[in-house]
Structures are given as structure tokens and as C-alpha cells.
Amino acid sequence: MTGGHRFWPSVTKAMLWAFLCAMGLLVIYPLFWMGLGGFKSNSQIFSDPFALPESWSFANYLTAWQATQGYMVSSLLVTLISTLTTVTISAWTAFGLTRTEIPGKPLVVGIVLGGMMLSPTVALVPLVRMLQDYGIYDTHAALILLYTAFRVPFTTFLIRAYMLDLPRDLDEAAMMDGASPGQIFRKVILPLCQPILISCVVLHILFAWNEYLFAMIFTNSPGVQTLPVGLTSMMSKQGTNFAAVFAAMTISALPIVIIFFLTQRYFIRGLTQGIGK
């Protein structure tokens, strides 16, 4: 009896491990294969797609780096500024929606969060007209503005859920201490929201770094275009040089992978604390 009691939990555990390893492999292998492809020659990619590179040459990565440098700078600029604007605006909005008395508050919350339902594709034509009217078509500002506008509702939704769980006593204690609403926000609420803010920063970086539709429609000049558009144009230019394309894709994915691994602990804590309760 005792042996049976030990046997089945061990088997279940082993099966779970096997399943998780298989899932991990399924996700990691394509990335790994892409990274390895960057070290191979173009002919080896076709002749021996699953083998290790014959020689570990960085030539393809160098070519790819030179070809994507400009796009990388654009992506960095747009991602960093839009992350800052999105998270700042969303945190202020969430504070207003959770901590102040507004007439018709449920309606205001509905309107702000309703923005999540707005499809970017539907808005494309009016947005082209609008950005042309503002004179910011084909500029970094256009992408920063759109990324901010389209991500504020979702980011507000996440931060608001987190703020709702923070005890009101803290606001009231700060109020008794003489803090203004702005000071309560900056000195008490914002530091306590650190986990969800990190999650929102990571989510926004993921979005802005990989966004393709707006970047393709609202930018034309190579100096303004971001990495996803740059990669497509590189593919059309060097369509036959898959090794260089793989190297470029690896370079573009690397920052996101690094950021995610560095912040993964806070990222998960932020999301679970905010919505899980």
C-alpha cells in the first residue's frame, strides 16, 4: 500500500515535468534555431537545417547589425518615450479613477476602459488624415502618440485594479499628515504600485517594440521606421540571404528577451497581485 502511495504521485510529477519541458522546448527551440541560423552560411541553412554551424562566424550578425542600426535607434526612441508617457498618464488616470470623487464615475471608467475595445485597423484611415493635418505624419511623434493613445486604456485597467486593492487608510493617514492629492500620489501610492508599474512597462515595451501595423502605415522614411518594418524591408532586399535575416531577427528579439528575464519576477507579482485578489 505504502509503495503505491509513493509510486503514483512520483509518476504524476514526472509526467508534469515532461510536459513542462516539452512546452519549454516548443517555445525556445524556434528562437534557438533562429539564433543558430545567424551563424550558418546561407547554403548550410538549406542543406543541413538542424545541424550546428560549421564555423562560428559573426559575419552575418555584423551585416545585420549594420543594416538594422537605424531602425534600432527609432525603435528605442519610440519605445522608451511611449512607455514613459503611457505609464505616467495611466497611473495618474488610475489614481483619479480610484481615489477621487467624480460625478458619474462609472461612466467615466467605462469610457476610459472602453478604449480597449477600439480596433486599430478600423481607425487607420481617420488616423492618417489626422496625423497629416497635425503635420506629424512620418515622424517618431506620430508613433509615440498612437502607441500612447492605444495603450493607455489597457495600462489604466491594470494599474486601476492594483490601486483598488491598496488600503484607503494610507491615503487618509497621508491626508492627516498634510499631504496634497499630488503628494499622496507621488509619495505614497506610486511607490506602492511598483510591481504593477514594472509589469506595465514590460508589457508596453513588448507591444511597442514589436508593433508593425501603425509603424508600416504611418512611417515611410528609413530614418523614422522601426525595427519590425525594417526587418520586412530587409527581407525584401536580401530575400535570398536567410542567414543575415535570421541574425537581424535575433538581434531584434534579444533586448525583449533580456528585459523579460530581468523583470520576470516583478512582472508576474504585479499582475497576480493586481487582478488575482
Next chain:
Amino acid sequence: MANLTLRAVRKSYGTMPVLHGIDLDIAEGEFVAFVGPSGCGKSTLLRCIAGLEDISSGELRIGDIVMNHVAPAERGIAMVFQSYALYPHMTVFENMAFGLRIAGRPKAEITARVHAAAEKLQLVPYLDRPPRALSGGQRQRVAIGRAIVRDPQVFLFDEPLSNLDAALRAATRVEIARLKKSMPGTTMIYVTHDQVEAMTLADRIVVLRGGHIEQVGRPIELYRNPANLFVAGFIGSPAMNVLPARVEHAGERSVFRLADEALLHLPLQMSESEVGRAVYLGIRPEDLRLAAEADEPLLQGRILLIEHLGEVQILHVDVGAAKETPLLVKVPGTTQLDENMTVVLAADPDSVRLFDAEGIAMRTLRAESVGC
């Protein structure tokens, strides 16, 4: 001057009234406790005084200044919250210094004031720690310290001990009493549902029910002369025994008929017009005793249950149809008694309270013998 005056203070949430016109005067340096059951409005009243809730109508004065529309921080008030409300991302020092920093006080003054308060509350070794590294009692002391450094005219406590275990609660209660002694000019208002805290700490107790003040008075006054059955039941543990009765005969010694037809002769003069009137007799459990030979017996009954509390024991005595719930009697813990034993009870007539059919106190009985 830190005396408080409340005149016809009302508070409603939408159409739901919570406070129904509170009139109260609190003198400078007084320690007043607000007590009452859950939902009676005691915390709301405290929050109105703090400025965390707007007053719907009426007037609140601190000293000579009307405070209805003055911001909480400008009322000269500090508050200790039930949950402590310490800022988790700050150290103990930063928590205590927060208000002074917001007020833009010089660094040297902030350090001096925080250290003075920390010494008073034995918090100096913990100044660099975050609140999560402190015990419940230490956190409570930090919350008090944060209030002290602001040097308030009025201290508000919102059920400050309710999150502590019984031993720590007793110790912190003593600390609060000591704190009050060290700040004789500071007015303190203390909200609690624990009557022991109110009885031991307060100069005066305000008993609230359903947004109304039922009675205000010194603890012993409320205990000995409750204004009505609610206060009689709320103050004192175990609660006062209440016996429904009817005036049977008026005279020098009036006769009261209990529900089980037993007659009680009490030394109380009542008029002929009061014959037949329904009344309630109130007797505290500690005022009842097992009748000795010299005593006039009051009631007789069977012991249903004995609660041994060590020093004393609480008897649950079934006195028949005179009362639906058993009569509670507090007797010394050394008395040898068994369940199902029949006992004869006596009481000092001074201790018997009389209430009318609406539960309002009528008069105190004269000190004479009570007989059956």
C-alpha cells in the same frame, strides 16, 4: 484651546442618515471614549471630527473655530488608525517624519522630534526598520509616534487595539493611559467596541446607538445609573439582568408581579395610578448573591450552567417564567456549587434599577430590604 463642540451634527450617505444630530461638548485635556455596537456611527463621528468625512449639517468647533470646511491637516488633529496605516515602503523614522517633511520643517527639527517621540515609545532601536519587520504592538506604537510628532491638540484613536491579541492589548492599553498622563493638555477621543477599554481609559464615555447618543457620563455613572435598558445591557460584562414585571400594589413598599406570578416587595413608593403598569427590573450579576440566613430571599432557581473564570464563576440560573433567558449571577470562584442545584438569591435593594415599558430608567430604589 482644544475643547470640541458638536452641535446638531448630522451625516448622511446619499439618502441614508448615519448620524442624527449629535450634540456633545468635550473639554480640553479630556479623554472621551465613543462606544456602541457595530454600525452605531461611532467611527463615522470620529471621521467627521477628523475631517475625513464631510458633515451633512450642524457645526463642529475646535476651540473657537468652526472646522466644518477646514482640511484635516489644518485642524490640529492626529489620528491613529485601526489598521495602523503605516507607509510600508518607508522606515519607521520616515513614517514618523512624513508629516513634518510635508510641512517643510527643518531637518534638524524633524530628527529631534522623531527621536523624542521614539524615546517616549521605546522605538529608538527600530527607527531604521520597515514596518513589516515589526510586531503588531510595535507597529501600533509607531502609529502613535507618528501622531505624537505632529504635536496635535486633539488625538483621535479609531479602535487602535482591535488587531492585537489579548495580552498585547492589555499592555498597549496601559501605554495609552501612560501617554495620556504625559500629555495632560491634549484632548483624546477613542473609539472602541470594547467596553473594558472605555471603562479603564476614559474620563467620560459616550454611548451611541443608531446614530444617536444614548448617554454621556463618567464610566462608573454609566455603570451604576444607566439611562436606559440599552446602556444597561451594553455597559458591564456580563450584561445586566432584566426582569419584566408589573406594578401590583402601590404604597411605601410597592409590590411587583413577575411573569411567573412571583411577587417582589420592593421599598419603592409608587402612586395608585401606576398600578398595573409594565416595568423592567434591572440587577447586575455581581449585585446578586446566594442568600445567607440573614438575607431576605429575592428569587429562587436552578443552576443550568457554571462558567468558571478562576477568580469568579458565572451562574446561569433558571428562575422560571420570570425570564426567558437565564439569570446571570457572579459569585466567588471558591464557592462550591454544582449544575442542577437549586439556589436562593438575594440582592442589595440599592442595586436594583427600575425601567419603564419603553426601557427608560425611572428611579433608584431606596436602601431597604428586599423581600419575596
